[in-house]
Amino acid sequence: QSAKPAGKEPQAKPAGKETPAKTAAAPAVAAAPAKVHYGIGREAKPEEIAGWDIDVRPDGQGLPPGKGTARKGEELFVTQCAACHGEFGESAGRWPVLAGGAGSLASHDPVKTIGSYWPYASTVIDYVRRAMPFGNAQSLEGDDLYSIVAYVLYLNDVITDQDQELSDKSFPTVKLANEANFFDDDREVSEKAFWKKDPCMTNCVAGAPKILGRARAIDVTPEDGKGPRVE
Amino acid sequence: QSAKPAGKEPQAKPAGKETPAKTAAAPAVAAAPAKVHYGIGREAKPEEIAGWDIDVRPDGQGLPPGKGTARKGEELFVTQCAACHGEFGESAGRWPVLAGGAGSLASHDPVKTIGSYWPYASTVIDYVRRAMPFGNAQSLEGDDLYSIVAYVLYLNDVITDQDQELSDKSFPTVKLANEANFFDDDREVSEKAFWKKDPCMTNCVAGAPKILGRARAIDVTPEDGKGPRVE
Amino acid sequence: AALGPGTAAVAAEPGNPANLPPNVPEWSKTLGDGVAVRAYGKPSKHEAHVIRRDVEWLTASRESSVSFTPLHELDGIITPNGLCFERHHSGIAELDPNDYRLMIHGLVDKPLMFTLQDLERLPRTNRVYFAECAANSGMEWRGAQMNACQFTHGMIHNVMYTGVPLRVLLEEAGLKTNAKWLLLEGADSAAMTRSLPLQKALDDCLIAFRMNGERLRPENGYPVRICVPGWEANMWVKWLRRIEVGDQPWHHREETSKYTDLLENGKARRFTYVMDAKSVITSPSPQTPFRHGRGFTVVSGIAWSGRGKVARVDVTLDGGRNWRTARIDGPVFDKSMVRFYAEFDWDGRELFLQSRAMDETGYVQPTKDELRKVRGVNSVYHNNGIQTWRVSPEGEVENVEIA
Amino acid sequence: AALGPGTAAVAAEPGNPANLPPNVPEWSKTLGDGVAVRAYGKPSKHEAHVIRRDVEWLTASRESSVSFTPLHELDGIITPNGLCFERHHSGIAELDPNDYRLMIHGLVDKPLMFTLQDLERLPRTNRVYFAECAANSGMEWRGAQMNACQFTHGMIHNVMYTGVPLRVLLEEAGLKTNAKWLLLEGADSAAMTRSLPLQKALDDCLIAFRMNGERLRPENGYPVRICVPGWEANMWVKWLRRIEVGDQPWHHREETSKYTDLLENGKARRFTYVMDAKSVITSPSPQTPFRHGRGFTVVSGIAWSGRGKVARVDVTLDGGRNWRTARIDGPVFDKSMVRFYAEFDWDGRELFLQSRAMDETGYVQPTKDELRKVRGVNSVYHNNGIQTWRVSPEGEVENVEIA
Ligand code: HEC
Ligand code: HEC
Ligand SMILES: [Ca+2]
Ligand SMILES: [Ca+2]
Ligand SMILES: [Ca+2]
Ligand SMILES: [Ca+2]
Ligand SMILES: [Ca+2]
Ligand SMILES: [Ca+2]
Ligand SMILES: [Co+2]
Ligand SMILES: [Co+2]
Incomplete structure (x- = not known):
């Protein structure tokens, strides 16, 4: 017995370029020619793009020039990162943990770090460059950036030699252990049981409801201010 | 050439009493009987109604007990009303004019007052009782109310004898001159020309547009702070 | 700068070069306000000009006056609650919702009294309606006067309401067979009243307690107003406290002195409810x-x-x-x-x-x-x-x- | 007061008798605030509890945290702008709209730079979409934990957006034949990035500059964000400054470390974009x-x-x-x-x-x-x-x- 929604409103696809050409008022004085481009916006200059194009990809595209070692990175990390992330990436207080957690992913208490979870090392350099240190973003570049990232990878046992040099040349060769454990969204296959024709409407479960757990018992709802953290 | 609105949404009539009976979830444990009343809200007590039921109709329904004369009302009006409406209802500054304007309705500058425009005297007693004095509403009752209203009607030449007594008995006999000049909305007849099948789309007016008036020239748009008033 | 017909100039690009590419602006480097710092948010400080405005010379006091929606700064069809035009006759009544009562009496089987909580126990519905003051564009009858869309057309807003159909309340009270008109009355100090034909009341009027999802705003009738869809906004009585059922209209001040339409011959139309297209x-x-x-x-x-x-x-x-x-x-x-x-x-x-x-x-x-x-x-x-x-x-x- | 099963008590009528009939309350006698006194309005003081709230223990700082929409206090389908949940990664970026630029580059025929004014010259559209954080209800995986609808489900809002279809901008720049993915990047100090499949970009994504009629709020990306309808809200990059067109995904932090779904066997789903019913x-x-x-x-x-x-x-x-x-x-x-x-x-x-x-x-x-x-x-x-x-x-x- 299916509900009849009070009003069904088909949302048409947003207007593409064709729409105005078909339905808009052209100037009455002279019909507008069907146009391929609106001619709005100007060309972005190469130097403008260079200033903002800071992304790095796993294949190395976008890596900034520079080089560094974990040994050089340690001091920088201690000065600029450790206050939050701990001297060894173990985290100070509730700030994110950056290292550890190996072998924990299938456990009851997975610890997802660069070493234990992340699929690509390029993500570290990209992210630190764009977002860290927290509150002083986009301040790291060149050799300092490579050195800090090398130290973070060293903390994660991704590189084991403190003097191994990472650079825009060598960086793409750094591989992370967990890469193969990611797979693309497969819900439409693995969860196809959730597409049900006729969900049960009467006598779907036997017996009276039994309470298995109550949020009240856990008692972490504000204002209480205690309890587990989530990401 | 008619536009196809991007999405037409029929708004069903708001749910009446039948709707929930037909489609709502009844308690699974025991089906709710089709009900005539929801049983929500409680009976309003007569004394509660009496305190809020302040409206007055042209036929006299709702007139509060009391009596008064314009002579008695004059002093009350001067004390409580004249600061805004002027001693003779002519208005002080930009507050509403209460008297005058006879014969002005068909002119270029109609002055719509109780005497010149209003159809029913009951409206004066109802309105003054509920809304005046401005900022001290519902403060007038009984003989004071009748006296002030009598004075306002006297200012409007509706009554001409300062000592004529108005009371809940006599009030319905007071008639205003303009009553017959009101008629019910007839737009669907008198303006039926506005229902057009195919409004003109091309070459609808000959010649180039000629500017007849510009708001800029009148120059009363804020922040200028001068110009005519509207109601 | 005037360049003569057909030579409209392209404005120079706006902005401070320090914040434009290739440069990286401050807001891309340092932290901004955290979450819930603005527990109830408001517009950017750069939008401070997007406000309701009034016309000082229109009335003697702001308590009986109108403020206009900045239509020129809006898009889509929803008017944000903070920008809905206001028309008060004695200022904003500030009710305590615990003290709210709606009384229905007159030609009914049983006079009723509802609290706000009561109203929320009845079947409710969600509808988008415009409310336009009948006086909108009223300053333009004799010619172009206001040089601003806000002032020529800003006495309108368009809102999604949640409320109970008035029909439900009337049926709960039970209508006498001679019931034909309703009196709607507000709890403000103008005790605003309008007469409403019963047929409209039973058709699509809503006793509304929410606008655009949240409670009505004080300036729009908090906690309860009536929506009279398609009809002049003066009838949409705010701070609704009382509905009396009767057999004839009341001819109150807002439907005689005001909201009647004087024609050239001195005669006047009354009960002109519908807002034309x-x-x-x-x-x-x-x-x-x-x-x-x-x-x-x-x-x-x-x-x-x-x-x-x-x-x-x-x-x-x-x-x-x-x-x-x-x-x-x-x-x-x-x-x-x-x-x-x-x-x-x-x-x-x-x-x-x-x-x-x-x-x-x-x-x-x-x-x-x-x-x-x-x-x-x-x-x-x-x-x-x-x-x-x-x-x-x-x-x-x-x-x-x-x- | 507990009365035992089946004997639920009817609450006493609320209110102060002085304000209830037959008495006439103060607000029916004296004037309230006039029009435009509240040039941009806000809710009644009696609604001060209807606010976005955060959960102090969730994160180390409010600048990277979430505030929750008070769903339990709303009705209808529109979330008022002031109550839309927030998720910031480095606080609210407060842009000056004159300094706003959107850059589109990469695998395009002509890299383009748009001002806010430019965007408003392109054909725009109005759509109502929900935006739900993929982490909504994330605290409930192991069992009932948060004793409040606001905290179990409040990372969602539903808004009418006005914006330009992303498709229009991409066609203006001209896509190279090997274009397959887009990088979306914000101007906040997290420089938030997500990879977006081109097919979705050409389908129904909007470059939005208005929500519920008015400009976006600062906490929701003022002056420009992207709407990615039906997909997790993390992709709806706020303060959008740059779109790069590429031939493969970027695998950035928000699509690897975060927003991947770890299963029981230690393997993880990625690119889980769609929000299930x-x-x-x-x-x-x-x-x-x-x-x-x-x-x-x-x-x-x-x-x-x-x-x-x-x-x-x-x-x-x-x-x-x-x-x-x-x-x-x-x-x-x-x-x-x-x-x-x-x-x-x-x-x-x-x-x-x-x-x-x-x-x-x-x-x-x-x-x-x-x-x-x-x-x-x-x-x-x-x-x-x-x-x-x-x-x-x-x-x-x-x-x-x-x-
Ligand atoms: C003031 C505190 C602070 C400092 C200092 C800081 N971080 Fe962070 N870091 C954070 C926060 C907060 C986040 C999470 C931000 C978010 O939620 O998006 C984070 C996230 C990270 C992450 C991603 C963690 C994950 O699991 O996704 C990395 C990597 C990182 N920081 C590295 C660094 C490095 C390297 C430095 C120094 C150059 C640094 N951080 C300095 C607070 C800090
Ligand atoms: C402080 C100013 C002030 C005082 C004092 C005042 N009024 Fe008024 N009066 C107004 C205003 C303002 C209006 C219009 C209110 C509105 O717009 O709804 C008004 C409207 C009226 C009207 C309706 C006018 C029309 O054309 O519709 C009448 C009648 C009236 N007042 C009578 C009185 C009487 C009688 C008193 C004294 C008992 C009084 N007023 C005291 C300000 C005042
Ligand atoms: Ca790039
Ligand atoms: Ca820790
Ligand atoms: Ca507790
Ligand atoms: Ca009555
Ligand atoms: Ca005057
Ligand atoms: Ca001027
Ligand atoms: Co009318
Ligand atoms: Co996902």
Whole structure:
């Protein structure tokens, strides 16, 4: 017995370029020619793009020039990162943990770090460059950036030699252990049981409801201010 | 050439009493009987109604007990009303004019007052009782109310004898001159020309547009702070 | 800077070079306010000009006056609650919701008293409706007067209401067979009243307690107002405290002295409830001129009708010589605003922009002159004539009347 | 006061007798604030509890945290702008709109730079979409934890956006034949990035500059964000500054470290974009219990699906033993919230309320156990399991899990 929604409103696809050409008022004085481009916006200059194009990809595209070692990175990390992330990436207080957690992913208490979870090392350099240190973003570049990232990878046992040099040349060769454990969204296959024709409407479960757990018992709802953290 | 609105949404009539009976979830444990009343809200007590039921109709329904004369009302009006409406209802500054304007309705500058425009005297007693004095509403009752209203009607030449007594008995006999000049909305007849099948789309007016008036020239748009008033 | 017809200048690019590429602005480096610091948010400080405004000379006091919605700064069909035009007759009544009562009495089987909590236990519904003051555009009867869309057309808002159909409450009380009219009364110190025909009450009126999802705002009747869809907003009594059922209209001040339409011959129409189909171009308009010079651009506006759905909107660039049908975009609801757009390539010449709404009953928004021919210029209310904006070659926009 | 099962008490009538009939309250006698005194309005002081709230223990700092929409205090389908949940990664970037630039480059024929004014010259559209954080209900994977609808489900809002289809901008730049992915980047100091498949970009993504009629709020990306309809809100990059067109995804932090779904076997799903169909009863819920005792009452909630329209919502009063189809009321849009109601006569007994959404693809919202069976309890994201509220005979409501 299916509900009849009070009003069904088909949302048409947003207007593409064709729409105005078909339905808009052209100037009455002279019909507008069907146009391929609106001619709005100007060309972005190469130097403008260079200033903002800071992304790095796993294949190395976008890596900034520079080089560094974990040994050089340690001091920088201690000065600029450790206050939050701990001297060894173990985290100070509730700030994110950056290292550890190996072998924990299938456990009851997975610890997802660069070493234990992340699929690509390029993500570290990209992210630190764009977002860290927290509150002083986009301040790291060149050799300092490579050195800090090398130290973070060293903390994660991704590189084991403190003097191994990472650079825009060598960086793409750094591989992370967990890469193969990611797979693309497969819900439409693995969860196809959730597409049900006729969900049960009467006598779907036997017996009276039994309470298995109550949020009240856990008692972490504000204002209480205690309890587990989530990401 | 008619536009196809991007999405037409029929708004069903708001749910009446039948709707929930037909489609709502009844308690699974025991089906709710089709009900005539929801049983929500409680009976309003007569004394509660009496305190809020302040409206007055042209036929006299709702007139509060009391009596008064314009002579008695004059002093009350001067004390409580004249600061805004002027001693003779002519208005002080930009507050509403209460008297005058006879014969002005068909002119270029109609002055719509109780005497010149209003159809029913009951409206004066109802309105003054509920809304005046401005900022001290519902403060007038009984003989004071009748006296002030009598004075306002006297200012409007509706009554001409300062000592004529108005009371809940006599009030319905007071008639205003303009009553017959009101008629019910007839737009669907008198303006039926506005229902057009195919409004003109091309070459609808000959010649180039000629500017007849510009708001800029009148120059009363804020922040200028001068110009005519509207109601 | 005036450059003469057909030579509209392209404005220089705005902005502070320090914040433009290749440079990285401060906000891309340092932290901003955290979450819930703004527990109830408000617009950016750069939008401080987007506000309701009043016209000082219109009335003697702000407590009985009107503020206007900044239509020229809005898009889509939803009016944000903070910008809904206000019309108060004695200022904003500030009710404590615990003290709220709605009384229904008169020609009913059982007079009833409802708390706010009671109302929320009855079946409710969600509807989008425009509310337009009958005096909207009232300052324009004699000619172009207000040089701003906000002031020519800003006594309207369009909101999604949640409320209980009035019919449900009336049936709960039980109507006597001679019931024909309702008196609606507000709890403000104007104790605002209007007479409502029973047929409309049973059709689509809502006892509303929410607007755009949240509680009504104080200036819009918190905690309860009535929606009278398609009818003049003066009837949408705010702070609704009482409904009396009767057998005849009350002819109160707001339906005699006010909200009656004086015609040229001195006679006056009363009970002119329905708001006729109407539209206006909100951008460009005097407060939002073309600043971009020639080229492709968008004309945007709103249309509505108290008789049902808007069926079509036409736009002219040459003062009504030639019309093109505009693109209606977004939901089209019964007795709700629609949003329309007309895109075109501006060659920099002088324009006379107008829009013309049509509704599903076949009503076509008239020109101001067509309207004056039937009504004269003394009506004050119900001015739904077609608005003209002149666009100069420099892109400035002004309110004009043309032949 | 606890009266035992089946004897729910009727609350005493609220209010101060001095303000109740037959008495006439102050606000019916004296003037309130005039018009435009509140040039940009805000809610009544009696609604000060209707705010976004955060959970202090969730994160180390409010600049990277979340605040939750008070769903239990809302109705209809529009979320007021001031109450839209926030998720910032480095606080609110406060841009000057004159300094706003959107750069499009990469695999395009001509890299382009747009000002805000430029964007408003392109054909725009108005759409209502929900935006739900993929982590919404993420605290409930291992069992009932948050005793408030605001905190179990409040990382969602539903807004009418005005914007330019992303497709229009991409066609203006001209796509190279090997274009397959887009990088979206924000101007905040997290320089938030996500990779977006080109197909979605060309389908229904919007470059939005308005929400519910007015400019975006600072906390929602002022002046420009992207809407990625039906997909997790993390992709709806705020303060959008740059779009790079590429031939492969970037695998950035927000699509590797975060927003990947760890399964029980230690493997993880990535690119889980679509938000599955979901619903929740917003009232009664722990923050809005039944205060009225037995009798007729209304259960109200919201449902949504990232795959299209909600087709139907069922409600159970007995913890899923028996279901009835609820009444959907108000507009039903694609990838938008709907509002549903289920009215019933409460006899004062204990209830286990649940709602179950179905969308037009035939997807049925699963129970929490069905979900855990496929995903385990470590996924963090995409928890769309059926929520249970226990109603006690006294009308108190709590978040429970049941068998
Ligand atoms: C003031 C505190 C603070 C400092 C200093 C800081 N970080 Fe962070 N870091 C954070 C926070 C907060 C986040 C999470 C931000 C978010 O939620 O998006 C984070 C996230 C990260 C992450 C991603 C963690 C994950 O699991 O996704 C990395 C890597 C990182 N920081 C590295 C660094 C490095 C390297 C430095 C120094 C150059 C640094 N951080 C300095 C607070 C800090
Ligand atoms: C402080 C100013 C002030 C005072 C004092 C005042 N009034 Fe008024 N009066 C107003 C205003 C303002 C209005 C219009 C209110 C509105 O717009 O709804 C009004 C309207 C009226 C009207 C309706 C006018 C019309 O044309 O519709 C009448 C009648 C009236 N007042 C009578 C009185 C009487 C009688 C008193 C004294 C008992 C009084 N007023 C005292 C300000 C005042
Ligand atoms: Ca790049
Ligand atoms: Ca820690
Ligand atoms: Ca507690
Ligand atoms: Ca009465
Ligand atoms: Ca005067
Ligand atoms: Ca001026
Ligand atoms: Co009227
Ligand atoms: Co996901």
